[in-house]
Amino acid sequence: MSALTRDANPPLTRSVEDYLKVIYHLSSQGGFATTCDIASRLEVAPPSVSGMVKRLSDTGLIEHVPYRGVQLTAQGRREALRMIRRHRILELFLTQQLGYDWDGVHAEAERLEHAVSDVLIERMASALGQPQYDPHGDPIPTAAGDIEEAELVPLSDAPVGAKLELRQVGTQDAARLRYLAEQGLTPGVLIVVSDRQPFNGPTAVSLAPSGDPRIVGRDLAQLLWCREVPVEDHGRPAA
Amino acid sequence: MSALTRDANPPLTRSVEDYLKVIYHLSSQGGFATTCDIASRLEVAPPSVSGMVKRLSDTGLIEHVPYRGVQLTAQGRREALRMIRRHRILELFLTQQLGYDWDGVHAEAERLEHAVSDVLIERMASALGQPQYDPHGDPIPTAAGDIEEAELVPLSDAPVGAKLELRQVGTQDAARLRYLAEQGLTPGVLIVVSDRQPFNGPTAVSLAPSGDPRIVGRDLAQLLWCREVPVEDHGRPAA
DNA sequence: TCAGTTTATTAGTATAAACTAAGTGCCGGT
DNA sequence: ACCGGCACTTAGTTTATACTAATAAACTGA
Secondary structure, three states: OOHHHOOOOOOOOHHHHHHHHHHHHHHHOOOOEOHHHHHHHHOOOHHHHHHHHHHHHHOOOEEEEOOOEEEEOHHHHHHHHHHHHHHHHHHHHHHHHHOOOHHHHHHHHHHHOOOOOHHHHHHHHHHOOOOOEOOOOOEOOOOOOOOOOOOOEEHHHOOOOOEEEEEEEOOOOHHHHHHHHHOOOOOOOEEEEEEEOOOOOOEEEEEOOOOOEEEEOHHHHHHEEEEEOOOOOOOOOOO | OOHHHOOOOOOOOHHHHHHHHHHHHHHHOOOOEOHHHHHHHHOOOHHHHHHHHHHHHHOOOEEEEOOOEEEEOHHHHHHHHHHHHHHHHHHHHHHHHHOOOHHHHHHHHHHHOOOOOHHHHHHHHHHOOOOOEOOOOOEOOOOOOOOOOOOOEEHHHOOOOOEEEEEEEOOOOHHHHHHHHHOOOOOOOEEEEEEEOOOOOOEEEEEOOOOOEEEEOHHHHHHEEEEEOOOOOOOOOOO
16 A cells, blocks of 8 residues: 555546636636635635645645645646536536526536546537637636636726626725625626716626626726626527 | 434435445346345445445335345335436437447446436436437336336247347356356347247347347247337437 | 734544455355 | 355444644734
């Protein structure tokens, strides 16, 4: 049972795949993913993260700076993008071919992404015509592991009429974050810019599934980094 | 953490689902599934089976007669049929909609059956038009848990031209079993009856994927219980 | 700068599921 | 009738992954 006799490249477990994915998301825009952020994303206690972080950095998938956080190595990034490709292709397949809607699709894909083979994913991708975007408008990494990096614009600069996905909130201020959360303005939400007042005035938006209106002042709008969502129809079902 | 405070009806684990499935198959034609049979089907060691058997009979999914074997309870049977429905619908979906062939499909379905939701299975079933048979010709249990019991005929009685799945070998004799295994005549194999000599003569068959011919004498042919496979095309791909 | 808070880590425990090694029960043959 | 071998079970260990409780490090604000 020495370490030398063990398989040098064992398949990743479900948990490892999940950890890599959230670390990718948390560290993609710059810096480090912290223990507590990872813990809250995975709905797990911080010590569980500490334990996994140790294992992942032992196996070379992440780099860990104690009390700072972690970042993916090239290998870890490759694996994370592989999972993201699977997830997004599954979401698109389920919506386009099986009538899933937006909300239901994420949970289903979240479970399936660990079980499907690469072969199946590529067959789904072919059936879908090698798509580039998932139903949420997020880019699908290629099988080779390349991903189109979305460039982000502050809401304050987005043109009226644009459909956007809120991606990042550029502050750590708790009061602002709390207010934004109350307004439903959290990363991942889809919004449409409905109006903007002149002379650095506020931006009016509507939240995407519900159509609820919101008015966002200039200062806050500058903190809301968004990605423009391609307007093509991705097969969102009527039902 | 007393037993009383725990969830009375926790979701089944992957392993439990697999155990129930093989117990169903081993005990479906009468009697008990034995520890060693279960172990060899699941490719685990017999003590692992003993441990699981204890757990499953504690939770009321099986009944265990020590040194005899196990049988499913009504609840265990329900769960087993649920998994078999999932498996067979997945196999059919993968072959019909995604160009899988016969061989590849089983392993893929084996992994997916634990991950898909009931909703997804029913959507696939709808997309396939509520099918009754999987690509191997096996009957698909209904969502309510009913399954058409296939009636078996001995190979010696099957008509020339019939396509059959070998289901059961009606002997425990080691020499015969060894010979049959050498000939590739094991449960699950597909065969076509190509000829039969008169006056209780031997039956000529060909094995299904390969087309290899075999001649089976009358006595052996009476031991080979087969199910007739519906001849409809289930989307087996050209490639 | 130091006290209090937040964040991270260590230590020890639990559960699921496998394993090996060792002991027990049953059955068939002489 | 008993004895050897196979099937089965028990006991104890391993690995992965979670947990709680307690400790340590880093940050923050007056």
